[in-house]
Amino acid sequence: xxxxxxxxxxLYALLAVYILTGCQENTSKxxxxxxxxxxxxxxxxxSLDKSPLDxxxxxxxxxxxxxxxxxxxxxxxxxxxxxxxxxxxxxxxTLLKYGKPWRLGANEATEIEFFQEVNIQDKHIGxxxxxxxxxxxxxxxxxxxxxxxHTWGLKIxxxxxxxxxxxxxxxxxxxxxxxxMEFNKTQNGADLIVSWDSVKIQLPITFSTxxx
Amino acid sequence: xxxxxxxNISGHLKSNRLFREFNKNFNSKETARYDLWNIFxxxxxxxxxxxxxxxxxxxxxxxxxxxxxxxxxxxxxxxxPLDKSPMDxxxxxxxxxxxxxxxxxxxxxxxxxxxxxxxxxxxxVYGELVEYGKIWRLGANEATEIEFYKDVQLxxxxxxxxxxxxxAIPVEEKWTIIFNKETDIWGAFQYDVKKxxxxxxxxxxxxxxxxxxxxxxxxxxxGANLIIAWDDTKAMIPFSF
Numbered sequence: 001x002x003x004x005x006x007x008x009x010x011l012y013a014l015l016a017v018y019i020l021t022g023c024q025e026n027t028s029k030x031x032x033x034x035x036x037x038x039x040x041x042x043x044x045x046x047s048l049d050k051s052p053l054d055x056x057x058x059x060x061x062x063x064x065x066x067x068x069x070x071x072x073x074x075x076x077x078x079x080x081x082x083x084x085x086x087x088x089x090x091x092x093x094t095l096l097k098y099g100k101p102w103r104l105g106a107n108e109a110t111e112i113e114f115f116q117e118v119n120i121q122d123k124h125i126g127x128x129x130x131x132x133x134x135x136x137x138x139x140x141x142x143x144x145x146x147x148x149x150h151t152w153g154l155k156i157x158x159x160x161x162x163x164x165x166x167x168x169x170x171x172x173x174x175x176x177x178x179x180x181m182e183f184n185k186t187q188n189g190a191d192l193i194v195s196w197d198s199v200k201i202q203l204p205i206t207f208s209t210x211x212x
Numbered sequence: 213x214x215x216x217x218x219x220n221i222s223g224h225l226k227s228n229r230l231f232r233e234f235n236k237n238f239n240s241k242e243t244a245r246y247d248l249w250n251i252f253x254x255x256x257x258x259x260x261x262x263x264x265x266x267x268x269x270x271x272x273x274x275x276x277x278x279x280x281x282x283x284x285x286x287x288x289x290x291x292x293p294l295d296k297s298p299m300d301x302x303x304x305x306x307x308x309x310x311x312x313x314x315x316x317x318x319x320x321x322x323x324x325x326x327x328x329x330x331x332x333x334x335x336x337v338y339g340e341l342v343e344y345g346k347i348w349r350l351g352a353n354e355a356t357e358i359e360f361y362k363d364v365q366l367x368x369x370x371x372x373x374x375x376x377x378x379x380a381i382p383v384e385e386k387w388t389i390i391f392n393k394e395t396d397i398w399g400a401f402q403y404d405v406k407k408x409x410x411x412x413x414x415x416x417x418x419x420x421x422x423x424x425x426x427x428x429x430x431x432x433x434x435g436a437n438l439i440i441a442w443d444d445t446k447a448m449i450p451f452s453f
Binding site for chain 2: 048054062063067153155
């Protein structure tokens with residue numbers, strides 16, 4: 001009996017805690033928002049980025065291959081992007097609204113450069129640098145190549161869209177905490193694999209690998 | 213009963229931002245201590261204040277012990293860290309992409325540098341980690357890349373627009389900065405002097421300690437400086453356009 005009433009007291013207390021912390025969570029969320037727009041500062045600021053920049057090459061690890069003298073194929077592509085973490089947030093449908101443009105990463109718009117001519121689906125893509133962004137939907141992603149380079153990813157000028165490709169969403173057995181983009185060799189080229197949280201997409205890129 | 217409630221609480225804790233921050237930054241021993249701080253500071257202060265009149269001292273202790281236990285479990289489920297020396301980039305004009313979306317650009321795009329950022333971590337940097345008189349990739353991982361979107365002048369030499377790998381040979385009193393046309397390469401291990409495009413001297417200054425290796429551009433009259441700052445040293449490479 002005594003233990004039951006003490007349990008009830010716990011419940012009241014817990015309720016009070018929920019109410020009180022409810023306000024606190026709201027304020028901490030407000031702080032989060034300003035941070036996520038966060039502008040990477042320059043100048044003497046030496047703090048590191050929460051969503052660090054990274055790059056991926058095709059051929060995979062091209063700089064290392066080059067260093068060890070084993071780069072046999074031509075350099076085809078490089079992607080430069082920032083890597084946010086899931087951080088226990090609900091990503092698709094919540095943090096990233098379906099149908100709304102997403103910079104495929106964080107901070108600056110994601111940049112892809114082709115050093116050779118390539119084909120994606122039935123489109124011929126010329127040598128050069130492009131912004132790559134995405135409109136995610138529940139069952140497919142629309143990947144878009146765009147010409148508006150050197151922009152912060154929150155505002156991409158869609159009038160400069162060049163090509164788009166719809167790719168089906170593949171569900172992952174093991175969730176991916178950190179947003180990742182990588183190339184994977186295929187028979188006629190390479191797939192660009194984009195994965196985060198519980199999904200991934202594969203964008204097949206074809207090209208001829210002439211010897212340098 | 214206690215356990216059920218406290219597990220609820222620890223679920224709350226897990227979603228608490230501060231808790232996660234601490235978890236990332238401290239090892240598990242320290243984490244436990246910071247959890248307690250966190251508990252009293254943010255969440256459960258009210259809980260104990262409300263209960264303290266009714267609860268026996270014994271059950272208070274019980275609660276704290278269980279909290280410590282659960283938090284040490286969370287201490288072990290740390291996520292694998294990102295790159296130790298993460299990549300970063302800097303533009304000239306500084307923050308060009310942000311200025312662009314804010315429609316605040318008043319200068320054309322001149323330069324961009326992509327580099328990786330090692331941290332001092334209590335080590336002696338110059339003369340030991342970065343050896344004097346030896347070629348250095350100016351960062352970590354891939355060799356540092358600089359791109360000019362316009363032709364520029366460095367110490368009276370013209371450098372054509374394009375993408376270069378940038379290296380340094382630091383000695384105590386001055387650094388030699390090297391622009392090399394072998395791009396997309398790892399480190400300075402295969403540095404080829406035949407692919408040099410330009411060598412210039414950088415001015416060296418002492419600075420307040422900088423923990424994370426930093427490269428950035430700063431506007432000066434008649435052009436800009438590329439600044440390399442790490443530890444107690446700042447190198448400046450002036451250029452005009």
